[in-house]
Amino acid sequence: MTMQNTDREVLKSVIKEMLAEDSTIVKDAIREIIAEKQSLQDAQKQREDELRAMMNKHFDEFDDVFKALA
Numbered sequence: 001m002t003m004q005n006t007d008r009e010v011l012k013s014v015i016k017e018m019l020a021e022d023s024t025i026v027k028d029a030i031r032e033i034i035a036e037k038q039s040l041q042d043a044q045k046q047r048e049d050e051l052r053a054m055m056n057k058h059f060d061e062f063d064d065v066f067k068a069l070a
Helices: 005-021 024-061 063-069
Strands: none
16 A cells, blocks of 8 residues: 555644544553454464364374384
């Protein structure tokens, strides 16, 4: 996504006006971003754990085959 310089300037001025009116907006936005990122990390960790468990299950099921092939 690209923004023209005029768009950036307008956006900056709007943000500055919002911050002048209510400085807690930044804190709320940062908290929201952190919470969203943490949620994504938790979901990814859960998927990795499920995949790892599935792999371990399959390796345990075929342990005798692997030993016979070795």
